[in-house]
Amino acid sequence: METIIEARGLAKRYRHKDAVHDLSLALPAGRACAFLGRNGAGKTTTIKMLAGLIRPSGGSCSLFGRDSQQLRPGDWRKTGYVSENQELYDWMTGEELIAFTSALYPEWDKAFEKELLGKLGIPLQRRISRCSRGEKVKLALLLAMAFRPRLLILDEPFAGLDPLVRSEFLDTVLEITRQNDWSIFFSTHDIDDVEKLADDVVIIDEGRLQVSESLDTLQERFRRIDLYGSHMPIEETSAILNLQREGDHSRFIHTAFDGETTAAIQAAHPQVRIEVSTLSLKEIFIALAKKCQTESPRS
Amino acid sequence: MTSVFHHVRKDLRHSRWLVAITWLAAAGILWPAVTPIGERVGLVEWLPFLRYGSWLLLFLSVGRIVQLDAPLRDTAFHRSRPVSQGTWLVSKLMSCAIVILPMALFQVLMFPLAGLRPDVGDLMLIFAEEMLVHSVVAMIALTLAARMETYTRFLTIAMGLSFAFLIVFVIYVNAAEYLSRETKPEWSYDIEYLKLSRQLVTQIIAVAGLLIGLFITFRARRPERLTAAIAGTTLAASLAWFFWPVNFVKTFTRPEAEAPRSEWPDLSKVEFSFREDRFNGNKNARFNWGFGGYNDIHYQHISAYSRMEGLPPEWWVYPNGYRSSLVSPAGVVIESRQTAWAGLAEEIVLPVVGIPLPWKWENPAPQVEIGEFQKTKVDAAGPNAVLEGEVEIPIKRPVVLARIPLKAGASARIGNRRITVTSVEITRNDWVSYQTIEERPISKLRGGWHGEPHRTLKKIAINSRRGEFLNQVGESNSNHTAAHYALGSAVTNASVSMESSRGDTQVSSDWLDGAELIITGDESGGTFRREFRFENVNLIDTSWRP
Numbered sequence: 041m042e043t044i045i046e047a048r049g050l051a052k053r054y055r056h057k058d059a060v061h062d063l064s065l066a067l068p069a070g071r072a073c074a075f076l077g078r079n080g081a082g083k084t085t086t087i088k089m090l091a092g093l094i095r096p097s098g099g100s101c102s103l104f105g106r107d108s109q110q111l112r113p114g115d116w117r118k119t120g121y122v123s124e125n126q127e128l129y130d131w132m133t134g135e136e137l138i139a140f141t142s143a144l145y146p147e148w149d150k151a152f153e154k155e156l157l158g159k160l161g162i163p164l165q166r167r168i169s170r171c172s173r174g175e176k177v178k179l180a181l182l183l184a185m186a187f188r189p190r191l192l193i194l195d196e197p198f199a200g201l202d203p204l205v206r207s208e209f210l211d212t213v214l215e216i217t218r219q220n221d222w223s224i225f226f227s228t229h230d231i232d233d234v235e236k237l238a239d240d241v242v243i244i245d246e247g248r249l250q251v252s253e254s255l256d257t258l259q260e261r262f263r264r265i266d267l268y269g270s271h272m273p274i275e276e277t278s279a280i281l282n283l284q285r286e287g288d289h290s291r292f293i294h295t296a297f298d299g300e301t302t303a304a305i306q307a308a309h310p311q312v313r314i315e316v317s318t319l320s321l322k323e324i325f326i327a328l329a330k331k332c333q334t335e336s337p338r339s
Numbered sequence: 340m341t342s343v344f345h346h347v348r349k350d351l352r353h354s355r356w357l358v359a360i361t362w363l364a365a366a367g368i369l370w371p372a373v374t375p376i377g378e379r380v381g382l383v384e385w386l387p388f389l390r391y392g393s394w395l396l397l398f399l400s401v402g403r404i405v406q407l408d409a410p411l412r413d414t415a416f417h418r419s420r421p422v423s424q425g426t427w428l429v430s431k432l433m434s435c436a437i438v439i440l441p442m443a444l445f446q447v448l449m450f451p452l453a454g455l456r457p458d459v460g461d462l463m464l465i466f467a468e469e470m471l472v473h474s475v476v477a478m479i480a481l482t483l484a485a486r487m488e489t490y491t492r493f494l495t496i497a498m499g500l501s502f503a504f505l506i507v508f509v510i511y512v513n514a515a516e517y518l519s520r521e522t523k524p525e526w527s528y529d530i531e532y533l534k535l536s537r538q539l540v541t542q543i544i545a546v547a548g549l550l551i552g553l554f555i556t557f558r559a560r561r562p563e564r565l566t567a568a569i570a571g572t573t574l575a576a577s578l579a580w581f582f583w584p585v586n587f588v589k590t591f592t593r594p595e596a597e598a599p600r601s602e603w604p605d606l607s608k609v610e611f612s613f614r615e616d617r618f619n620g621n622k623n624a625r626f627n628w629g630f631g632g633y634n635d636i637h638y639q640h641i642s643a644y645s646r647m648e649g650l651p652p653e654w655w656v657y658p659n660g661y662r663s664s665l666v667s668p669a670g671v672v673i674e675s676r677q678t679a680w681a682g683l684a685e686e687i688v689l690p691v692v693g694i695p696l697p698w699k700w701e702n703p704a705p706q707v708e709i710g711e712f713q714k715t716k717v718d719a720a721g722p723n724a725v726l727e728g729e730v731e732i733p734i735k736r737p738v739v740l741a742r743i744p745l746k747a748g749a750s751a752r753i754g755n756r757r758i759t760v761t762s763v764e765i766t767r768n769d770w771v772s773y774q775t776i777e778e779r780p781i782s783k784l785r786g787g788w789h790g791e792p793h794r795t796l797k798k799i800a801i802n803s804r805r806g807e808f809l810n811q812v813g814e815s816n817s818n819h820t821a822a823h824y825a826l827g828s829a830v831t832n833a834s835v836s837m838e839s840s841r842g843d844t845q846v847s848s849d850w851l852d853g854a855e856l857i858i859t860g861d862e863s864g865g866t867f868r869r870e871f872r873f874e875n876v877n878l879i880d881t882s883w884r885p
Contacts, residue, residue, distance in 0.1 A: 088413050091419060093413035093418055093419070094413050109560060110560065112423065113421035113422065113423050113426075114421070116419065116420055116421040116422075117421045119419070121419035123414070123419075125414050126414055126416070126419070127412075127414050127415055127416050128416060129349070129353070129407075129416060131353060140345070140349060141420070143342075143345050144342070144345075144420055144421050144422065145421065
């Protein structure tokens with residue numbers, strides 16, 4: 041399968057701080073990858089390096105097999121990019137900016153543009169500087185999608201949007217990308233969005249990779265386990281997170297759960313009753329974030 | 340190319356108001372051109388402010404155009420669009436060119452609008468110079484703006500650099516003044532042309548260096564390296580400013596006005612000799628000398644008494660040039676400064692317009708300049724030195740270039756120039772007071788202010804019916820330049836010649852009836868050269884003159 045995005049040992053150092061450290065990831069064609077992390081984890085820096093907008097301090101990354109620092113217009117004709125603080129020519133009206141941008145893309149799909157306009161409800165005659173943030177984001181999304189890119193990079197595009205707009209936005213992206221088999225690499229703080237949209241999840245913290253796998257696999261291996269009727273201490277391993285005890289009740293999250301995990305616990309604690317429950321991505325993310333926070337608390 | 344124009348349209352539309360104001364400021368040069376001639380003098384004083392203002396606005400416009408798509412700003416719209424670095428650079432350069440093109444055209448348009456008629460060659464040179472100087476401003480702004488992430492930062496850095504430049508400039512001026520106190524340059528037109536050559540080549544290097552720097556850094560996709568391009572270009576331009584050796588301006592300057600070769604006098608028939616003359620009526624002397632100072636350096640200049648015979652009557656001797664040196668008894672050679680400076684008296688044109696000269700001049704070269712030496716070096720040379728060299732005596736004749744009525748509104752075009760009489764009156768003390776304005780285009784490649792050094796225009800008021808001319812009693816001049824436009828205003832107070840048949844200096848109330856203003860120039864008829872060698876020269880004892 042073709043690899044659309046690839047990063048190897050990617051690093052970015054600002055003065056005395058490592059924003060990103062030795063990050064490697066890959067996005068195969070046709071997959072949607074959610075890029076998660078706490079505030080300041082290095083998501084935006086990583087995305088900008090992937091898109092060639094800033095130069096890495098170390099390692100390399102590529103889009104469509106070409107070094108991100110050497111991207112050509114042809115590569116950008118296949119890539120739609122929307123970021124939280126991306127500039128639009130806000131002295132133009134929406135209609136003018138669409139006309140200007142469409143001329144840059146021979147592949148611009150007029151019919152698709154109209155379809156997106158219908159779905160997103162963008163005010164065309166108003167100067168962009170007078171549009172709301174949601175309207176600007178929707179316009180940016182249209183400008184990133186109407187030429188039918190093979191890759192869509194979205195850097196927290198949902199931030200600051202009201203729930204209704206975000207829902208519209210997400211539904212549109214979801215519908216269109218599923219129909220067109222696009223690859224998506226997006227960062228967000230809203231885990232619910234990820235569950236709707238993502239096939240794969242990459243989680244970073246303090247610029248270091250924590251998780252990189254498919255959403256299904258991740259949800260498969262993370263389980264909440266409740267043990268009742270045991271006063272024996274639970275042996276803490278790297279696979280156990282968030283261990284809590286209350287009387288004879290122990291609760292923890294197992295990060296490497298498989299078919300044999302329950303039997304192994306039962307063998308070690310024959311008297312206990314074991315309850316295993318699945319976790320939402322949000323719960324997994326919070327558990328991992330807490331772990332990271334414990335291991336390297338921020339000042 | 341279509342995509343380039345696509346970006347250019349967007350850039351210009353974005354900055355249209357600022358560009359319009361820039362053009363408006365640049366169009367200010369047309370202001371005097373559409374103003375009545377008598378009112379131009381006051382206006383021209385303001386034009387430099389408009390020019391510098393238009394440069395500042397050009398700087399801001401280019402910065403704004405570039406910063407719209409700042410290559411170092413990762414949030415810029417174009418960064419995530421199919422816009423190549425080449426398209427970016429060419430479109431920004433083209434936008435700059437479109438902004439500066441009308442600014443250069445205004446300068447060219449100014450001349451026909453003002454009623455001047457420079458030839459096409461001059462207009463093209465002026466256009467090229469204007470494009471060049473505006474390109475320098477635009478390229479500095481473009482490079483600086485391409486290096487900055489935001490417009491605010493661009494403005495802040497530009498202000499900081501301007502301040503730093505000002506400080507360096509003040510230090511340089513003071514240091515240059517201090518360091519040059521001991522050395523006086525040999526002044527000649529060549530020095531002025533070399534200065535202009537250096538100015539022009541510095542501008543060319545600035546534009547070319549920044550352009551090459553931009554291409555290299557954008558080709559390497561490292562706009563942050565522009566700092567090196569700016570630094571390298573600044574260094575190269577500074578070196579050119581101080582050390583560029585080739586005087587290419589001289590190539591473009593106009594040749595000296597010459598009479599047809601067939602009319603040149605036969606200089607082989609001219610007899611020239613050095614002689615002695617009585618000095619202060621008491622002693623014969625070979626030389627006449629005087630002292631002058633410049634930058635606290637005292638100079639002693641020496642003329643030799645001479646006699647010239649056999650020059651045809653319509654030809655005159657122009658103040659001469661020379662090359663000479665003083666050789667001390669010990670063999671120390673002191674080179675003289677070289678000067679050739681002055682012009683013919685305007686009265687010599689009178690026979691040409693039918694008025695006899697009021698004086699006779701049988702010896703056209705009673706003295707010739709032969710040297711000018713630093714006083715301290717003369718003293719060091721001691722007595723009994725040898726003064727040797729060669730005098731070069733330009734032979735010229737006057738020509739009447741224009742003859743116009745002496746009344747307000749009369750004007751004449753002489754080549755690139757126009758001379759207009761703006762007012763004439765008879766004053767209370769029965770003198771004539773008249774004001775003339777001389778306008779002309781200036782081109783650096785033509786030598787700037789010194790563009791036509793060999794044809795000095797002079798004016799003389801006459802009344803040929805009366806056979807009288809006016810002696811100049813006093814003149815007040817003012818000169819203004821605005822880039823390529825020069826306006827000189829002269830208010831002349833003149834009385835009737837003392838030597839006139841009337842025998843007094845007041846004009847009669849009807850003197851202006853039939854009065855004319857004669858504009859004269861000169862044309863060359865060759866150069867008379869003569870070597871000289873004086874022995875036992877004593878320039879030290881200044882208590883008497885040799």
